[in-house]
Amino acid sequence: MAKQIVKMTLNGQQIEQLVDSRTLLVHFLREQMSLTGAHIGCETSHCGACTVDIDGESVKACTHLAVQCDGSDVKTVEGLAEAGALHAVQEAFYEEHGLQCGFCTPGMLMRSYRFLQENPNPTEDEIRLGLSGNLCRCTGYQNIVKAVQSAAIKLQQKESATA
Amino acid sequence: MIPPSFEYHRPSTVDEAVGLLSSLGSEAKILAGGHSLLPMMKLRFAQPEHLVDINRIPELKGVRVIGDDIVIGAMTSENSVIADPVLNEKVPLLPEAAKLIADPQVRNRGTIGGDIAHGDPANDHPALALACDAVMTIAGPNGTRQVPASEFFLGTYWTALEESDILTQITVKAFPSGAGYSYKKLKRKTGDWATAACAVVIALSGGTVSHIRITLTNLGPTALRANEAESILMGQQVSDALIRQAAEKAMEICDPAEDLRGDAEYKTAMAGQMVQRAIHDALSKAS
Amino acid sequence: MNAPVKTPEERKADLQGMGDSRLRKEDARFIQGKGQYCDDIKLPGMLHMDIVRSPVAHGRIKRINKEEALAIPGVHAVLTADDLKPLNLHWMPTLAGDVAAVLADEKVHFQMQEVAIVIADDRYIAADAIEAVEVEYEELPVVIDPYAALEPDAPVLREDLQGKTEGAHGPRDHHNHIFTWEAGDRTAADAAFDHAPVTVSQHMYYPRVHPCPLETCGCVASFDPIKGELTTWMTSQAPHVVRTVVSMLSGVPESKVRIISPDIGGGFGNKVGIYPGYVCAIVASIVLGRPVKWSEDRVENISSTAFARDYHMDGHLAATEDGKILGLKVDVIADHGAFDACADPTKFPAGLFHICSGSYDIPAAHCSVKGVYTNKAPGGVAYRCSFRVTEAVYLIERMVDVLAQKLNMDKAEIRRKNFIRKEQFPYTSAFGFEYDSGDYHTALEKVLDAVDYKALRVEQEQKRADPNCPTLMGIGLVTFTEVVGAGPSKTCDILGVGMFDSCEIRIHPTGSAIARMGTITQGQGHQTTYAQIIASELGIPSEVIQVEEGDTSTAPYGLGTYGSRSTPVAGAAIAMAARKIHAKAKKIAAHLLEVSEADLDWEVDRFKVRGNDEQFKTMADIAFAAYQQPPEGLEPGLEAVHYYDPPNFTYPFGIYLCVVDIDKGTGESSIRRFYALDDCGTRINPMIIDGQIHGGLTEGFAVAMGQQMPFDEQGNLLGNTLMDYFLPTAVETPTWETDYTVTPSPHHPIGAKGVAESPHVGSIPTFTSAVVDAFAHLGVTHIDMPHTSYRIWKKLKEEGVQL
Numbered sequence A: 001m002a003k004q005i006v007k008m009t010l011n012g013q014q015i016e017q018l019v020d021s022r023t024l025l026v027h028f029l030r031e032q033m034s035l036t037g038a039h040i041g042c043e044t045s046h047c048g049a050c051t052v053d054i055d056g057e058s059v060k061a062c063t064h065l066a067v068q069c070d071g072s073d074v075k076t077v078e079g080l081a082e083a084g085a086l087h088a089v090q091e092a093f094y095e096e097h098g099l100q101c102g103f104c105t106p107g108m109l110m111r112s113y114r115f116l117q118e119n120p121n122p123t124e125d126e127i128r129l130g131l132s133g134n135l136c137r138c139t140g141y142q143n144i145v146k147a148v149q150s151a152a153i154k155l156q157q158k159e160s161a162t163a
Numbered sequence B: 001m002i003p004p005s006f007e008y009h010r011p012s013t014v015d016e017a018v019g020l021l022s023s024l025g026s027e028a029k030i031l032a033g034g035h036s037l038l039p040m041m042k043l044r045f046a047q048p049e050h051l052v053d054i055n056r057i058p059e060l061k062g063v064r065v066i067g068d069d070i071v072i073g074a075m076t077s078e079n080s081v082i083a084d085p086v087l088n089e090k091v092p093l094l095p096e097a098a099k100l101i102a103d104p105q106v107r108n109r110g111t112i113g114g115d116i117a118h119g120d121p122a123n124d125h126p127a128l129a130l131a132c133d134a135v136m137t138i139a140g141p142n143g144t145r146q147v148p149a150s151e152f153f154l155g156t157y158w159t160a161l162e163e164s165d166i167l168t169q170i171t172v173k174a175f176p177s178g179a180g181y182s183y184k185k186l187k188r189k190t191g192d193w194a195t196a197a198c199a200v201v202i203a204l205s206g207g208t209v210s211h212i213r214i215t216l217t218n219l220g221p222t223a224l225r226a227n228e229a230e231s232i233l234m235g236q237q238v239s240d241a242l243i244r245q246a247a248e249k250a251m252e253i254c255d256p257a258e259d260l261r262g263d264a265e266y267k268t269a270m271a272g273q274m275v276q277r278a279i280h281d282a283l284s285k286a287s
Numbered sequence C: 001m002n003a004p005v006k007t008p009e010e011r012k013a014d015l016q017g018m019g020d021s022r023l024r025k026e027d028a029r030f031i032q033g034k035g036q037y038c039d040d041i042k043l044p045g046m047l048h049m050d051i052v053r054s055p056v057a058h059g060r061i062k063r064i065n066k067e068e069a070l071a072i073p074g075v076h077a078v079l080t081a082d083d084l085k086p087l088n089l090h091w092m093p094t095l096a097g098d099v100a101a102v103l104a105d106e107k108v109h110f111q112m113q114e115v116a117i118v119i120a121d122d123r124y125i126a127a128d129a130i131e132a133v134e135v136e137y138e139e140l141p142v143v144i145d146p147y148a149a150l151e152p153d154a155p156v157l158r159e160d161l162q163g164k165t166e167g168a169h170g171p172r173d174h175h176n177h178i179f180t181w182e183a184g185d186r187t188a189a190d191a192a193f194d195h196a197p198v199t200v201s202q203h204m205y206y207p208r209v210h211p212c213p214l215e216t217c218g219c220v221a222s223f224d225p226i227k228g229e230l231t232t233w234m235t236s237q238a239p240h241v242v243r244t245v246v247s248m249l250s251g252v253p254e255s256k257v258r259i260i261s262p263d264i265g266g267g268f269g270n271k272v273g274i275y276p277g278y279v280c281a282i283v284a285s286i287v288l289g290r291p292v293k294w295s296e297d298r299v300e301n302i303s304s305t306a307f308a309r310d311y312h313m314d315g316h317l318a319a320t321e322d323g324k325i326l327g328l329k330v331d332v333i334a335d336h337g338a339f340d341a342c343a344d345p346t347k348f349p350a351g352l353f354h355i356c357s358g359s360y361d362i363p364a365a366h367c368s369v370k371g372v373y374t375n376k377a378p379g380g381v382a383y384r385c386s387f388r389v390t391e392a393v394y395l396i397e398r399m400v401d402v403l404a405q406k407l408n409m410d411k412a413e414i415r416r417k418n419f420i421r422k423e424q425f426p427y428t429s430a431f432g433f434e435y436d437s438g439d440y441h442t443a444l445e446k447v448l449d450a451v452d453y454k455a456l457r458v459e460q461e462q463k464r465a466d467p468n469c470p471t472l473m474g475i476g477l478v479t480f481t482e483v484v485g486a487g488p489s490k491t492c493d494i495l496g497v498g499m500f501d502s503c504e505i506r507i508h509p510t511g512s513a514i515a516r517m518g519t520i521t522q523g524q525g526h527q528t529t530y531a532q533i534i535a536s537e538l539g540i541p542s543e544v545i546q547v548e549e550g551d552t553s554t555a556p557y558g559l560g561t562y563g564s565r566s567t568p569v570a571g572a573a574i575a576m577a578a579r580k581i582h583a584k585a586k587k588i589a590a591h592l593l594e595v596s597e598a599d600l601d602w603e604v605d606r607f608k609v610r611g612n613d614e615q616f617k618t619m620a621d622i623a624f625a626a627y628q629q630p631p632e633g634l635e636p637g638l639e640a641v642h643y644y645d646p647p648n649f650t651y652p653f654g655i656y657l658c659v660v661d662i663d664k665g666t667g668e669s670s671i672r673r674f675y676a677l678d679d680c681g682t683r684i685n686p687m688i689i690d691g692q693i694h695g696g697l698t699e700g701f702a703v704a705m706g707q708q709m710p711f712d713e714q715g716n717l718l719g720n721t722l723m724d725y726f727l728p729t730a731v732e733t734p735t736w737e738t739d740y741t742v743t744p745s746p747h748h749p750i751g752a753k754g755v756a757e758s759p760h761v762g763s764i765p766t767f768t769s770a771v772v773d774a775f776a777h778l779g780v781t782h783i784d785m786p787h788t789s790y791r792i793w794k795k796l797k798e799e800g801v802q803l
Helices: A023-033 A088-096 A104-119 A124-130 A142-162 B016-026 B037-042 B079-084 B085-090 B095-097 B104-109 B110-116 B125-131 B227-233 B239-250 B262-283 C008-015 C082-087 C121-130 C186-195 C239-250 C276-288 C298-304 C390-406 C411-418 C440-451 C453-467 C524-539 C566-593 C621-627 C686-705 C758-780 C789-798
Strands: A006-009 A013-019 A050-052 A059-060 A073-075 B008-009 B027-029 B050-053 B063-066 B071-075 B136-139 B145-147 B153-155 B167-173 B180-186 B196-205 B207-219 C046-051 C058-066 C075-080 C089-094 C099-101 C112-122 C134-139 C175-185 C196-204 C218-222 C231-233 C257-260 C290-295 C311-320 C325-335 C364-372 C472-483 C501-507 C511-516 C545-549 C598-603 C606-609 C612-618 C639-644 C653-663 C669-679 C737-740
Touching: A013 A023, A013 A142, A050 A104, A059 A104, A059 B079, A059 B104, A073 C257, A088 A104, A104 A124, A104 A142, A104 B104, A104 C231, A124 A142, A142 C686, B016 B027, B016 B050, B016 B167, B016 C686, B027 B037, B063 B085, B071 C186, B079 B085, B079 B095, B079 B104, B085 B095, B095 B180, B095 B196, B095 C390, B110 B125, B110 B167, B125 B196, B125 B207, B167 C276, B180 B262, B196 C411, B207 B227, B207 B239, B207 B262, B239 B262, B262 C789, C046 C298, C075 C082, C075 C121, C075 C276, C099 C669, C099 C737, C112 C121, C112 C276, C112 C669, C134 C737, C175 C186, C186 C311, C186 C325, C186 C364, C196 C390, C231 C239, C231 C276, C239 C257, C239 C276, C276 C290, C311 C390, C325 C390, C325 C621, C390 C411, C390 C472, C411 C440, C411 C472, C440 C453, C440 C472, C440 C669, C440 C737, C453 C472, C472 C758, C501 C524, C501 C566, C501 C621, C511 C524, C511 C566, C524 C545, C524 C566, C566 C598, C566 C606, C566 C612, C566 C621, C566 C639, C612 C621, C653 C758, C653 C789, C669 C758, C686 C737, C686 C758
Parallel strands: A006 A073, B008 B050, B027 B050, C046 C290, C231 C257, C325 C364, C511 C545, C669 C737
Antiparallel strands: A006 A013, A050 A059, A050 A073, B063 B071, B071 B167, B136 B145, B136 B167, B180 B196, B196 B207, C046 C112, C058 C134, C075 C112, C089 C099, C175 C364, C196 C311, C218 C231, C218 C290, C311 C325, C472 C653, C501 C511, C501 C639, C598 C606, C606 C612, C653 C669
16 A cells, blocks of 8 residues: 655644554654654553644544644654753652653653643542543552642643743 | 554545545445544454545534534534533533543544444443434435434444445434433443443423433443333322332343443343433432 | 851751652653653664464464465564474473473463464564464363363363473372462361361452553564674563573573663563563574564453462461461462463462461461463463462451451451560561561551541441441451562572572762662662662762663673562662672771771761761762772772672561442442551652552552453453453542551661552452451451452342342
């Protein structure tokens, strides 16, 4: 089968690449674009370790074809920090010990990043539900919840600082 | 983990999509949200030679009000259903139930149409469609037709959709004023399909039931409507005893598949539990 | 010029040493997606391997047809057992003294067993190619029940062992029998039971489960044909042992074999053993002269890699009428699957199961464990189990509850009565373990007070008396003692290698340091906690102590990380190595300050001349001096290595209490409260400890409440994807309350015991204890796991409980 051209914005950069129709976005990112932050933990779309941000929505990159990203704006964990400054969710995960082996972390960060834009002032229950598409085996989620709560405050403070 | 090879097509109109499906025949499958199809392809349970991606057809998305009709585009994502102000105001069962489908990421891609068209008895929207008296609009090679939900679900993985058809719209009407609603879904964990689920829409007038729908998910080869359970309550003053009777009636029509979630006896008992809890919950919201 | 003088407390805080909840040093790469896990590794010329697996659980291989697969463009090779035979690699030794097939040799023994491998240009082609390999099987009768496996007319599973009446662990009295292992004194135990006024018995099954770390297993094998050197990146919790075994199997000298465990996405015992995938990738790389990557899928991981538990246990307790335990007897049937690939120390085919006398002073005890082959994947020891301590603690805690119920005694009261008392430590159990230290009574009271246990029992009484109460309320209590830190080389070895561990530390001239150990973190935070130990021992800030593990070419030999052994063994090696440096530093300090060593005191980060605060040398000063002109008799430099052979295991303990409310209509359980008090001795980083506890409790919750690996009669493993295998999300997972006491280990250099497996070991029986307690007023004494809504609903129905 012939390869297809796919054009997208990836972490703020315009790119143009050749892909097979069947190339999964997660493999495209990891192998063709050498962005190995998104991880693969299952093949049934449960674990969420592959979560990225496409056109403003959290999407599991393992259940999305690279060709479907034609014309899209894609953000991965490698694009979270801006000009060397960590994003609030990254700082918060570090400060609240929201990671141990780190394998679920990129997916958790990308989901938290988008979740806090959907719901800037969440309750604990809303955080747990908001992250229910991301599995973790190490942390028991407790510190991840604290990290998201902390990030919410950081982002609100940033908001009022720049307002 | 790796899907087999296929040719990828991305039509921009419904006509183009139908045309593609007609010419490509049975080896073509529609790519909607992809969260049923792609996992099956990754496990190599499905190996279509062609995928027709209908995600870039604008007319298939969004909710419109046309007179009394609320027209939901088949490619409206679950998260869009949850957020839609018209649905929240007029058909609140749908947004509430959609929150219980899959997980947040999947809900960005999964669509109401995909959930219905698959014909999977484990999916939630079929029972919800029955509870809302939905009418499906189907575009096919011979034109467009309407099929009420009650005639749409024919068996496991079998619907009124023929080869080359595309489900384009789901049309519902606003609930009666003051209607209560509920979707109670027993599941092993967040993101799982229902062990047993029940949708209820109920309205009262002068203290008696003036409108009632009781439908069931994953308790038979298709979504089920519990007509006899509804008859027990219709026109009556609701009581705990009557609710229990209705639940018993609903249990009688259950024929669930046995799987790791449980055996038939358990699932049927759970149907009874979900029916009762959904009715109580719906009543608490009714005015 | 005059910086403010810091107090010793301030200087200690600056070190961020032991006891400090300092943030982790490893996080920077993980939060930016720059971790390096095996599947991230890309080498020039790298090929991809995928595995053809058996759909049948027991069968003969009649024919393998490679032609169609080899015809696919981009496929380089298709290998089967026949291709490995000339290298004598079609079978490999296991850690338990058995052999396991690398690629199925004429027979398959479990569903998803490895039958052939394909090597291709990329993983997509490899995935197509495995579908194209045709294998014809002649199906044979399947045995999935270990009791059925021991019937006289049961099918022969291991034809390769036919006629072998001696196994690695003693005589075999049946073709599907692996070993029978015993501990304790049967005669004394029998006598105790003969004379006891009260005896209770309970059969219980600890189901087969799977550790399921988020990262599956995999490797990148890279043989350099020019240098004759083999480098393999591998998801391995024990890289040095792997190196030794790989050298033995491949014939490549160990000095030319390099195993690198990079970042690992969770181990939990799933990544200890050597899998056929690793061996095949290495062989393929040697044969093709190019790097070969293998990354398994989740289905492959759950279906074929090291499972855990599968113990059928019969427990018996003998006691006085007022609840004093006189004797314990346990008999176990252990289902090991098709090959005994159990990752146990060699002399212990049932691991440390004989810790099953628990926290109690039991005078007479005996246990026996009978290992059995079945048509299932091989393994048994994994999943945060401390070598079968999960099973042992489950057994004794359930038995104590059963006894309490028989005697109508409160569960806390019977434990108080039977606890080993603080003054009895060190305590030698009836099974010969010498428990190092403990204070169970204090810990128990602390927990019962914290949760207001009396009030909970009152509430339970009220709820039981109320027919309209929609729930059954249960209170679970577990008071466990763990045994970790394997272990003393006189008893503990892996394939003959003693289970010591090691540390080397090198201080640089400008005062920072690098240290390497023989363990390998998989998320436990070694890069931080190990640096904290060194910081406290040597007065160098943990921030500038670089910790490395996992590269066998640079790290000193160690036995790896599993069974909570890192802190007890490597942590001790770290302290001992640091103390060697400390001793040399003192000599240098004495020389620099022109005093004798006897005149020096150590304070936080410096040696001070006694009685003269102005006269001191910091470790930083000493480091530079060590590279200038060392005093006579001393070599330049400032480094040390220590190999630590522990004198004993360590014995962390805990008191866990759980409150559950069970929906009478659906059987769903809601964990209302879970209070976990852990005593791991000295606490290096409380934040990291809490994180480990949360994780272990969550995995315990998953095991107790939902995980299972059901097989049908044909040996098909049902539910081997994450659709069915229960990994709880943040929504299901309870909020955990943690607490602690500190009872240091007297034999450990820093008094630390290790902690990460305790929450898993202890929580699982706590959940069962709570669920059973919810039904106890109806006479129910035990309910097997998992406590799914389905299984509990069946119990409700059986007991006639209605909403």
